[in-house]
Amino acid sequence: MPTRSHGGLGARLRRGVEPAVLLGPGLLFYAVLVGVPVGLVTGYMFARRGRFGGVEWELSLDNFSRVTDSVYLEVFRESLGLALVATVISLAIGYPTAYAIAKLPPRWRTVALVLVVVPFWTNFLIRVYAWIVLLNSQGVLNDVLVGLGVVDERFTLLYTPGAVVVGLVYSYLPLMILPLYAAIEKIDDELLEASTDLGAGRVRTFLGVQLPLTLPGVVTGSILVFVPSLGNFVVPELLGGGKTVMVGNLIRDQFLKAQDWPFGSVLAMMVVVLLVLLFLGQAWVTRRVEGGARA
Amino acid sequence: MPSRTAGRAAGRAAGRRTGLGWLWLPLGLCALFLYLPILVLVAMSFNGGGSAYRWDGFSFRWYAELARDSDLIEAVVTSLGIATGATAIATVLGTLLAVGLARHTRSKMLEAAAMAPAILPDLVLAIGLLAFFYMAGIPKSALTILLAHAAFGTAFVVAVVRARLAGSDAALEEASRDLGAGGFSTFVLVTLPSIAPAVVAGALLVFTLSLDEFVIAYFTAGPTTETLPITVYAMVRTGVTPEINALATVLVLISVTVVVVAARAVRRTEKS
Amino acid sequence: MNTSIRRPRRAAAAAVLGTALTLVLAGCGGDDTTSAEPSALDPDADLTEQTIVVSNWEAYMPDDIAEVVKERTGATVEVTSHATNEDMVAKVTGSGGEGLDVVFGSQPYLEALAKAGMLEPLDTDFLDNWGNLDPAAVDTAEVDGAAYWAPYTWGTTGICYRSDLVDAAPTSWYDLLEPSEANKGKVTMMGTERWAMLPALKALGYSVNTTDEGELNEAKDLMVAAKPDLLAYDDTTFYERLISGEATMVQAWDGWCNYGIAEDDRIEFVVPEEGSDLWSDGIAVLKSSENKEAAYAFIDTILDAKTHAWVEENILYNIPNEAALAEVPAELTETYDLLGSRREEMLSGENMTDVGDDAAAIYNQIITEVTAS
Numbered sequence: 001m002p003t004r005s006h007g008g009l010g011a012r013l014r015r016g017v018e019p020a021v022l023l024g025p026g027l028l029f030y031a032v033l034v035g036v037p038v039g040l041v042t043g044y045m046f047a048r049r050g051r052f053g054g055v056e057w058e059l060s061l062d063n064f065s066r067v068t069d070s071v072y073l074e075v076f077r078e079s080l081g082l083a084l085v086a087t088v089i090s091l092a093i094g095y096p097t098a099y100a101i102a103k104l105p106p107r108w109r110t111v112a113l114v115l116v117v118v119p120f121w122t123n124f125l126i127r128v129y130a131w132i133v134l135l136n137s138q139g140v141l142n143d144v145l146v147g148l149g150v151v152d153e154r155f156t157l158l159y160t161p162g163a164v165v166v167g168l169v170y171s172y173l174p175l176m177i178l179p180l181y182a183a184i185e186k187i188d189d190e191l192l193e194a195s196t197d198l199g200a201g202r203v204r205t206f207l208g209v210q211l212p213l214t215l216p217g218v219v220t221g222s223i224l225v226f227v228p229s230l231g232n233f234v235v236p237e238l239l240g241g242g243k244t245v246m247v248g249n250l251i252r253d254q255f256l257k258a259q260d261w262p263f264g265s266v267l268a269m270m271v272v273v274l275l276v277l278l279f280l281g282q283a284w285v286t287r288r289v290e291g292g293a294r295a
Numbered sequence: 296m297p298s299r300t301a302g303r304a305a306g307r308a309a310g311r312r313t314g315l316g317w318l319w320l321p322l323g324l325c326a327l328f329l330y331l332p333i334l335v336l337v338a339m340s341f342n343g344g345g346s347a348y349r350w351d352g353f354s355f356r357w358y359a360e361l362a363r364d365s366d367l368i369e370a371v372v373t374s375l376g377i378a379t380g381a382t383a384i385a386t387v388l389g390t391l392l393a394v395g396l397a398r399h400t401r402s403k404m405l406e407a408a409a410m411a412p413a414i415l416p417d418l419v420l421a422i423g424l425l426a427f428f429y430m431a432g433i434p435k436s437a438l439t440i441l442l443a444h445a446a447f448g449t450a451f452v453v454a455v456v457r458a459r460l461a462g463s464d465a466a467l468e469e470a471s472r473d474l475g476a477g478g479f480s481t482f483v484l485v486t487l488p489s490i491a492p493a494v495v496a497g498a499l500l501v502f503t504l505s506l507d508e509f510v511i512a513y514f515t516a517g518p519t520t521e522t523l524p525i526t527v528y529a530m531v532r533t534g535v536t537p538e539i540n541a542l543a544t545v546l547v548l549i550s551v552t553v554v555v556v557a558a559r560a561v562r563r564t565e566k567s
Numbered sequence: 568m569n570t571s572i573r574r575p576r577r578a579a580a581a582a583v584l585g586t587a588l589t590l591v592l593a594g595c596g597g598d599d600t601t602s603a604e605p606s607a608l609d610p611d612a613d614l615t616e617q618t619i620v621v622s623n624w625e626a627y628m629p630d631d632i633a634e635v636v637k638e639r640t641g642a643t644v645e646v647t648s649h650a651t652n653e654d655m656v657a658k659v660t661g662s663g664g665e666g667l668d669v670v671f672g673s674q675p676y677l678e679a680l681a682k683a684g685m686l687e688p689l690d691t692d693f694l695d696n697w698g699n700l701d702p703a704a705v706d707t708a709e710v711d712g713a714a715y716w717a718p719y720t721w722g723t724t725g726i727c728y729r730s731d732l733v734d735a736a737p738t739s740w741y742d743l744l745e746p747s748e749a750n751k752g753k754v755t756m757m758g759t760e761r762w763a764m765l766p767a768l769k770a771l772g773y774s775v776n777t778t779d780e781g782e783l784n785e786a787k788d789l790m791v792a793a794k795p796d797l798l799a800y801d802d803t804t805f806y807e808r809l810i811s812g813e814a815t816m817v818q819a820w821d822g823w824c825n826y827g828i829a830e831d832d833r834i835e836f837v838v839p840e841e842g843s844d845l846w847s848d849g850i851a852v853l854k855s856s857e858n859k860e861a862a863y864a865f866i867d868t869i870l871d872a873k874t875h876a877w878v879e880e881n882i883l884y885n886i887p888n889e890a891a892l893a894e895v896p897a898e899l900t901e902t903y904d905l906l907g908s909r910r911e912e913m914l915s916g917e918n919m920t921d922v923g924d925d926a927a928a929i930y931n932q933i934i935t936e937v938t939a940s
Contacts, residue, residue, distance in 0.1 A: 037423025241799025
């Protein structure tokens with residue numbers, strides 16, 4: 001056995017202790033406050049409902065068969081639909097906006113980005129509430145439209161799936177614009193010029209060069225809008241007038257109203273599974289685009 | 296340009312100068328979409344009547360109501376307390392984690408785990424924590440919200456600090472060690488100063504996220520805990536008065552100030 | 568569409584998963600034992616040392632109630648609020664009652680909590696003013712022969728409407744469920760809890776406490792058909808919608824309609840001809856409370872004739888306190904006929920009671936199906 005110097009031993013010890021000191025507290029904290037809770041929700045899926053919250057630990061698979069019920073599948077379908085529409089609209093508004101911001105002179109870019117972010121840093125509930133004030137049949141928009149003679153009678157835009165979509169877009173639009181801006185800003189303008197110089201039209205340059213290069217931004221932005229939209233329960237409640245139910249409402253209600261935690265857990269984990277699939281998709285797209293860029 | 300109005304002239308000139316052309320249109324529409332609701336709220340906060348959306352004369356009365364609303368003020372104090380505590384925990388744990396990840400491991404799994412709470416839907420984390428506190432017999436209170444916010448806040452600190460560390464190499468730290476400095480002094484004297492801006496940015500991010508966080512707080516609040524978002528939710532759900540508009544105006548003002556100040560600070564550090 | 572109530576039966580589909588699950592899930596929980604015996608109270612307890620936390624609906628008692636209790640008994644009262652009965656139940660059960668001493672709730676929800684052993688049976692000898700209460704209301708507060716809460720208010724559910732915005736005054740639940748062309752999109756109904764099903768059940772001539780699946784399904788179909796004509800489901804702000812003119816007719820509790828009437832005298836209330844409920848709200852002490860003497864003092868203060876009358880003046884709900892009714896000023900009962908001449912009409916409603924856990928789950932399921940339709 002070769003002898004070791006003191007320094008060597010110290011260094012080796014340090015190398016073992018240091019990661020533990022750095023990583024240990026955080027990971028332990030996570031284990032307790034994220035790992036155990038998510039584990040519990042996973043376990044709850046197989047348990048029976050307790051009368052007043054909590055669960056009875058009896059093995060039960062009823063929760064899984066219940067979720068295949070047409071009512072719940074319909075809620076899932078509708079939620080996916082609304083979240084998707086909100087995402088597509090955000091993209092339709094966000095892409096040209098992000099593109100325009102990227103083309104602004106540098107000092108105006110910062111101003112524009114700050115302007116995009118400011119509403120986002122304003123209380124989320126107040127942002128949703130603002131639309132109640134705006135869209136109400138007795139509200140400002142109606143006053144203006146009736147005043148201008150655009151419409152004859154007051155009408156309500158509130159409490160419809162459309163109002164829910166507007167609320168979702170408004171809530172999460174900055175999350176679409178920022179990654180899009182980052183992706184668009186990175187593109188070398190010379191690349192686009194080269195494309196047009198080679199005779200490609202503006203549309204072809206956009207579809208053939210710009211869009212593929214900004215695809216990671218599109219995907220990231222879409223996920224950032226889609227995921228919180230899907231799990232949202234505040235917007236459907238406040239702007240949907242209780243007539244539109246999304247998965248988020250269903251999950252919230254199982255935990256805080258119907259007191260059926262196991263069923264709520266199954267619904268929540270379905271959202272998680274969907275999310276994992278989305279992230280795998282995102283990773284795949286990013287790898288392809290980056291691979292393509294390197295090639 | 297005598298024949299044109301000044302506004303149009305400016306618009307065209309700007310368009311030509313920047314080559315933006317038709318792109319002014321989406322920019323303008325987007326700004327309108329983002330700011331119209333807020334402007335209407337601000338305007339309606341000066342409504343003298345009792346309705347949140349029908350104009351009935353100018354008045355500051357709702358700001359006076361706001362200043363007198365002791366429940367709301369208490370909620371703001373609670374929220375600030377939670378945000379401060381959560382920020383402290385998240386900043387320390389997140390910074391340590393980020394440095395540990397950057398310098399001591401290449402595990403993609405660990406990296407993903409460190410980001411998990413930021414990626415997990417808030418509702419899932421919320422019900423998980425509700426279940427956990429319930430099973431563990433921990434009474435829900437402001438403290439449980441604080442812990443919950445610290446958990447997802449840590450992930451955001453990791454993200455910000457990790458990005459900064461990726462841009463710096465470990466040579467300085469190695470030099471420090473070679474010169475005989477211990478792990479602790481290297482961390483404090485070399486690593487920390489180099490990542491300080493990111494640590495501060497991460498802390499600010501957690502603080503603002505915690506102040507605005509509703510879903511997790513709603514599920515982990517004790518029977519008498521009221522944070523600002525929980526109070527606003529109750530106000531909106533149980534009847535709307537122009538008081539909420541006044542509150543909104545104040546919050547928008549604060550958020551504009553903070554963002555503008557932060558943006559200026561960033562620009563100044565970039566210049567120097 | 569299949570109209571039967573869907574309940575989980577297809578376990579086979581998921582059985583495959585079960586074989587993979589080798590976890591042995593040990594039994595735990597269910598530690599509460601029901602005892603109908605009130606806790607021993609200390610008549611000499613120093614109330615100035617005790618603080619109780621009371622959860623009530625927002626604005627459902629006068630703002631300065633805590634000061635009144637402090638002055639009369641020395642006990643400190645902290646007030647917190649819940650928006651709905653379900654919120655209250657979630658608050659109580661989510662933390663095992665920790666942090667709360669006294670809750671306000673409606674009879675079906677308090678009954679369920681009492682049956683689950685979470686409420687303290689009241690030792691009425693300890694409440695000097697218990698005798699003020701209407702015996703009919705005391706009956707509604709009894710579970711298995713013991714009183715579990717002090718009746719606070721009672722009332723009925725009907726249609727609150729803007730007489731200037733409707734062509735003809737509503738007379739039937741069908742006026743809400745199948746509104747005339749002019750009122751389409753301008754009516755609201757309650758969307759949660761037991762009251763969500765009340766209009767449909769009563770319109771069909773069924774009990775508000777029915778547990779018959781066939782009847783419940785019929786009601787569900789009627790509710791699904793009614794949904795497109797609704798402005799919104801609303802359990803908390805309906806009278807404000809009448810004031811603003813957003814809605815012309817809303818399903819409302821009589822007391823909350825009074826809030827509307829207080830602001831706009833064109834607002835009126837009607838109990839539909841098919842009949843309605845007699846609901847009762849009470850004040851209960853949680854079994855877990857460690858300040859029961861103060862909780863009793865709080866309740867006894869409210870039951871005092873003068874305080875309870877003052878409560879009626881402030882919140883405009885009918886109170887089941889015979890001694891207090893003598894103290895209510897005449898102009899109040901004249902302004903609000905729901906508190907005066909129409910009191911008897913309210914009392915003729917069908918008492919809304921707990922339907923039990925299984926039926927409550929069906930009610931919940933139907934409401935989910937209707938809102939998801």
